[in-house]
Amino acid sequence: MRAPAILKRVIGPFVASAVVLAAAPASAVLKIDITQGVVDPLPIAVSVFHATDEGGRKAARDIADVVTGNLERSGLFRPLDRRAFIQTPEAMKVQPRFADWRVIDAQALATGATTMLEDGRLRVEFRLWDVFAGQQMAGLAYFTAPSNWRRIAHLISDAIYQRLTGEAGYFDTRIVYVAETGPQTARIKRLAIMDQDGAHNRYLTDGQYLVLTPRFSPTSQEITYLSYRQGTPRVFIYNIDTGQQEVLGDFPGMTFAPRFSPDGNKVIMSFIKDDNSDIYTMDLRTRQIARLTRSSAIDTSPSYSPDGSRITFNSDRGGTQQLYVMNVDGSNAHRISFARGRYATPVWSPRGDLIAFTKFVQGRFFIGVMRPDGSGERLLTESFLDEGPTWAPNGRVLMFFRQRPTRRDGSGGETRLYSVDLTGHNERRVVTPTQASDPAWSPPGSAPPLLR
């Protein structure tokens, strides 16, 4: 027992002096602050996967192509030209020769292998490498029906995105939108759904009735939207799996601008009565209706905060159309937009930190974001007509629709979907087979579950 105490006494001073000695040189280390860097997209090499047998050969190339396309569209990555690659997929079976990839300036490298199993399933193996550190950053293996190869490619894209940005990916998601065909005077509008990259496009309604503002359920395979099916515009719910449509609530008049609550149990919408629109919710299980606003002004476009505690909406109760935020029970409604112009279609970010909106000022439309307290307003896009922002599930990217008129009076031209990064960079058109408007991004993992 005594020995340790003595040891402590003897060694104690030495330890203390050692600490002092260790601390002294540390202060002499040259310290440099690095505050600037390159904002260019990260150079990444996505190699064609190694097909271990003939069955997996097509998937090996297709998956790499889809991953490359996803990463490129995100604007955060610059996939390198495969013709510059030195090492073949076969040669990388064990581990890549990192020097070969450093030479072409790749900072990250994605490799993989595909195998057709005896039971008919496809096995896809994927690895992500840090080229300069010479380390594996991620490794995953999937088993699935060969027809699901595209989903696998999206999941791999998500894994790469998440590992390199720290943020969840949004590639395994879908977009529901309104497909528009025909002349402006006799427009046919159909509900359509597609993968985030434009693949698997299909139409949900036949275009017999006008449809508007589709929104995804966060929890089920359902879409709520506005349809003229019953003559007056009413809010409907559409089941993607069954194709069933159902009018929502027994409102004596026009309901519009629907949106699900974050838990998926309620739909919040506007209801017009006597030329006055107020905000209502309907519980999907009990079918109970609750009124949240009671102003004589037009209150519309409600959107929940992701935690379900607050609601943002737009109202002209102050004279012009502006953004407001209120508690989920309708109390404490206060205005948050005060700059010049009119504000509409507020949408709360899935992150909760921002609200996206459409702004109209001096004859131009803008898509912008501001904090929920109204501060930090930033405008991301500008055109003759930009409208209807929707958030990617990770709160990093916005999609909206834009009309480019061909005539001076604003008629003619095309209506198309666009996406833009939260920074205002990387604005690009979303390819759809027809003209399109009113996009809504699905929540993450909304696609049917995948066999693994």
Next chain:
Amino acid sequence: MRNGVLISAVIHMAALWIGFVGLPDWAHSEPELVEQPVIVELVTVSEETRAARPKPEPVKEDRPPPNPPRKLEAPRSTEAPPAPAEPEPEDTVVVPETKPEPPKKTAKPKRKPASPSRKVAKAKPAPPKAAATAPEPKKYKFDADRIAALVDKTPRKRSAPDAPETPRTPPKVTSPTAQPLEGQQVTSSEVDALRAQIERCWHIPAGARDAENLVVEIRVFLNPDGSLRREPQIVDDGRMAADPFFRTAAESAARAVLKCEPFKMPIAKYPRWREIELRFDPREMLG
């Protein structure tokens, strides 16, 4: 009552007196303000005061030698053509460094005569001595140096291109003005050059949340030729596993260092930059 009158009279007299005497004082104090440009000259002071630091350095030098990870260098040397030369210079150069350092202490008096060639140095030789004896003042001067160095950026930048070039050739070839700087603190222009080199290689982690929490400190250990002696070390290593955003930021910083090596620094001042702490701060870029 009389007292009151007397007191008020005295105060009035005093006020008048101060008014008369004070005004000339104000007028005289102005020249003192004019003298303040001395602050600008502190730049050179800072370099000399830092020069006094070599004293604690020897302790640091005792530690780095134990760095065994030369095994890590070996693979690199096979990958990168310039690397093979690394191991040899490392051994050869490290030894001379320990030797030149003690001479620095003795050489200090020599520098003082050399520095008088600069207008400023006359007043400064004294402060360095004080700084050398008292360690705490150094810390204050440490920051002041940086500010002064920033102020001094523009004139220095002209000499910046010279600085990186000189180390490539033997150090003795450097210009006469550069010679007295040997073994001294790395100049602001040299730091700027290194900073620029790293900033070109740093791909900022895009879209990071809470940029203020993503400041990454990395310790870099260098060979005399500017190549990495071993893997860069993330100071707050523990956060890597817990925080994916921090891990992303830290990896991007490490990648910048790995991509940028070898760094171009004057070999004469190797003891100053054999170990560098880089602080990657994305706040300015991410807003």
